[in-house]
Amino acid sequence: MSAAPGPNTHIYWFRNDLRVEDNPALIEACRQAQHLLLVYCHGNTATPAEPWHVPRCASHRQQFLAASLADLTQQLQSCGSQLLELQGDPVQLLPALAEAVGATTVHCEEVAAPEEQQQVAALRASGLHVSTVWQSTLLDPASLPFAPHDLPDVFTTFRQLVERAQVLPPAPLPRPAQLPALPPQFARLAETWPVPPAFRADPAVQLHALGRSSFPYYLPAFSGGASAAAGHLQRYFGTQLAHAYKLTRNGLSGTDYSTKFSPWLACGAMSARQAHAALKDFEAAHGASDSSYWIWFELLWRDYFRLLHLKYGVRLYRAQGLTSLPRPPHDARRFEAWCQAGTGEPLVDAAMAELRATGYLSNRLRQVVASYLIHDLHCDWRAGAAWFEAQLIDYDVYSNQGNWLYIAGRGTDPRNGRRFNIQKQVHDHDRDGAYRQLWKQPHEQVRQA
Structure with a gap:
């Protein structure tokens, strides 16, 4: 039996955007919903990627994700809300969850990769209205001097067109002024739905890497989550490392040879626009240089790989890629x-x-x-x-x-x-x-x- 529809109850589905600040999709959900259920779905990490017989998400990724979600939970609690973590396929979980709380709308970020696109298509086929927002790039695709399908196939051409048109990213958005109330059924859902087991890291793995890792994620300063990400931005740009970046970026070992933004960017605990805003503040205070420019350059590369997905989609996942080359060999x-x-x-x-x-x-x-x-x-x-x-x-x-x-x-x-x-x-x-x-x-x- 489905629940009686709540007063404008919506679901927000966190994907690779594990933050409250500078999250346009979450802001839109808050604007529309009177009650908002905040959800993260853990997929089955034990299922191997076929035909290669390797896990989809091994221990290190799992531990960094666990820390990122713990930090997100604290952020949401400080805003008077809570995160519901569930174990399973979102294609099955979210329609059943929507029925349980009387919701018909799911909000999430847009992810232009095939599996993520298939998930949204399946949710829509189930009868849900899925509202997606493109938000993982530094630059707004609508601000570019070309349509996504006209993206240049050479990065240098893309970069030159962007810089010639003086396209700049929007400023990061603040966190929502207030998160909508949780649905009345939240406590019961948290007790009865399939929550993931608490992640327990193997301490021997940490000890094995202690003192040698270039990103020691088991230390508080490099932990997962938006809090550590904000601290890292402040720490990195509080030094002159950005003025040496171009010279050191090809280093092999150590915490300072590169920006080390990527783990937080990957899970969305840090947005590209937050990183760019911190970079511009640094340049305003200490001057620009070839090295500080190179950080912008790398953020543009990150955008370019995302925009390629808008242009080519599933073709990027074929054995031959975008070419007519034969299937690659394998041993x-x-x-x-x-x-x-x-x-x-x-x-x-x-x-x-x-x-x-x-x-x-x-x-x-x-x-x-x-x-x-x-x-x-x-x-x-x-x-x-x-x-x-x-x-x-x-x-x-x-x-x-x-x-x-x-x-x-x-x-x-x-x-x-x-x-x-x-x-x-x-x-x-x-x-x-x-x-x-x-x-x-x-x-x-x-x-x-």
């Missing part, structure tokens, strides 16, 4: 050796050991190991993308797909892929062997994350 044994840091190539194995032990890897090494998997081990780029999805605490569907296509030469890159010379990378970035020594260990001692 399951070589792929497994790559995952397990057992290829025999010291730099690659050190990087893969770090990834498994910490859930993080420098941008330079991500490119190196991806190139090695594709061009030296002759494995399917999609298998590597799936492994990164499982392991990286800053996994982002847009950037992950875009970067793997870029290395594989199956995206929009005019140079048909990137093959990195391992010896040159060693010479340029680890000449003294410090990184390889840091993560050198017998294969059997590399802990499974």
Whole structure:
């Protein structure tokens, strides 16, 4: 039996926007609803990504997400509301939840990746009105000097058009003045619906990485959630690191060689517009430089991978990508050796050991190991993308797909892929062997994350 419709009861479904501030979709839901149920759905992380037989979300990602949701819960409680965390498929959960509270409208952010699009389509097919808001880019697509389907296929052209037109992002929005009241049924729902088990991290994994991780997410300053994200922005721009970024961004190890915004951006605990606003405040106080410009440059790359999804959609997920190349080869044994840091190539194995032990890897090494998997081990780029999805605490569907296509030469890159010379990378970035020594260990001692 369905509940009698509440007085304008709506559902807000958190996806990759785990924050209260600068959340246009949440603000719109607050504007429309008298009662608002705030929900996060945990999918089945144990289901492997086929046909690669790797988990969808391994321990490091799960722990960072758990911390992000705990922080979001505190934010919502400070606004007089509460988060309902449920275990299961949102396509099944949300229609039943809507019936239980008498709601017909679900609000959420727009995500232009195939699985996320299919979820919204299925919810609409179930009879729900799903109101989506595009909000994960720095720039508003409507402000660009071209329509999404006319997005240039070369990033440099995109960047030049944006800068020539002097397109700037909107300022971050404050948190809603007030969150609508919870539905009267909330307490009963929280008691009877399938909530996820409390996440318990393996302390041995933390100890194994202690003192070596470039993003020590188990420390308060690097924890998941909007509170730590805001603290990191203040800390980073409270130094002169932004004026050295272009020189240090290809570093392999340490907390200061890059901005380290990506884990919070990926889950939405920090918005790109919040990061940009902090950057502009820094430049106003300390002057602009080539390095501070490069942070804007990287935020534009992040936008570009998102806009590619608006243009090409599911084509970005085909084996051939956007090309007419044949299906890539694959060797399951070589792929497994790559995952397990057992290829025999010291730099690659050190990087893969770090990834498994910490859930993080420098941008330079991500490119190196991806190139090695594709061009030296002759494995399917999609298998590597799936492994990164499982392991990286800053996994982002847009950037992950875009970067793997870029290395594989199956995206929009005019140079048909990137093959990195391992010896040159060693010479340029680890000449003294410090990184390889840091993560050198017998294969059997590399802990499974």
